[in-house]
Amino acid sequence: MRRSLRALQFNSSWNASCKTYAGSRQYRSTSAPVTAISALETIAKRNPVLNAFASYLRHGAVCVFSVAAVFDPPDMTCVSSSLRARIKALADSRSWITQVRGRGETDSAPLAGIHVGIPEEYWVNELSVPVPESWRVGASRLAALGCDVVSVSLSHTPxxxxxxxxxxxxxxxxxxxxxxxxxxxxxxxxxxxxxxxxxxxxxxxxxxxxxxxxxxxxxxxxxxxxxxxxxxxxxxxxxQKIRRLIQEELNRVFALPNALSMANPLTPPTSWPPGVDMLLFTTATGAAP
Structure with a gap:
């Protein structure tokens, strides 16, 4: 068992090989590996071998993602270098983003200054019993950590x-x-x-x-x-009109400007409009069968 765990430990040679590979070729970007690894880590929490394997894969997935997250000219759906720079400039201008990036899963440090929105229209009658309760627990947890949890309206959701x-x-x-x-x-x-x-x-x-x-x-x-x-x-x-209205509504709800429609790409505004930094909502109306 100990030997197996040692074999699964992430080392610097893997990271170095990824950097070498990144310099030789460009790849399309995808977040699917990171999502898959997150699911594996959830399953592996009670199994030491799987837990070590999941940890090893997470480091690998982050490394592979850093290699793949570059502009690929033949891919018409790939984000351009200028837009990537615009998004990075916006992200770096918000201190809470840097604060969240450095947090661990068990970190209980305060999250003061972060505004979290709860969409009113997402609270539908079809929600089964466990879902609203989990939603409330999540909102209460964020409020306890110092977040400002507020209600927001997205009227075009129906x-x-x-x-x-x-x-x-x-x-x-x-x-x-x-x-x-x-x-x-x-x-x-x-x-x-x-x-x-x-x-x-x-x-x-x-x-x-x-x-x-x-x-x-x-x-x-x-x-x-x-x-x-x-x-x-x-x-x-x-x-098409409904889609545009939903986009404009989300642009008004979020404090961070939409990087796709900013007038000045690389110069974030000095004063931020009122709005939320993120939305907290359910992804399903019921628990998995």
Whole structure:
């Protein structure tokens, strides 16, 4: 057992190898490894071997994330270097962010000066018994540590689900359009296979019918409808407006400016508007089965 634990200890050679790897190639950024390691650590708290393994993986995940969190020009979804600098400048200007970064899981030092918002609209009737109680405990714990816990209103929340499904269908259909069996994906072997336009269209239809499941086809059909000229003004356009209203509402609620819409990218304002530093809310209406 002791030998196994020693073998799992994180050492400086791993960190050095990560830095060397970072200098040789750039990788896309993802937070999934850190999330997975957090779940493993939760499971491993009562098992010394798993606990050591999880600790080892956390150091590794942080190292890998530092390597991956760089600008990758071929990735259109990657955050640019200028935006990364803008976000860092904003984060460094808030003392509480530095304070939270240096805390351990069992640290009980005060968190005075941090404003935590509780969205009123998130307190819905569908919440099962354990969820509100956990929410209250979390808020009480933050208040005991010195945080200013306040109620905030996000009035457009009830419309968010409608907008989400409409926009998600549109995005999914657009992303899946390239899977026609010619540029991407498996091609149908069902005849015909000629250059005739009508037969080519049939070829695309055969490929997508054979390779997309029932749920994917259902979403593509729904998006085709909501994006049609007859229905877009009733579904897609209102959803875009709702999304914009939700964004503007969150911009007003948070004290920290939105890094994506700041007028002066690298110069944070000297006086901060009233608002909260973070929101505390549930991620599910009930406990896991």
């Amino acid at each position: 419309s968010a689900l409608f907008a989400y499904y409409t926009l998600a269908w549109a995005e999914a259909s657009s992303n899946l359009a390239r899977y026609d069996g010619i540029r991407y994906g498996r091609r149908s072997t069902t005849p015909p296979d000629t250059r005739d336009l009508q037969n080519a269209s049939q070829k695309y239809a055969n490929t997508r019918s054979e390779n997309f499941g029932a749920e994917v086809q259902r979403r593509i059909l729904l998006d085709t409808y909501v994006m049609s000229s007859a229905a877009s003004e009733y579904y897609f356009t209102p959803s």
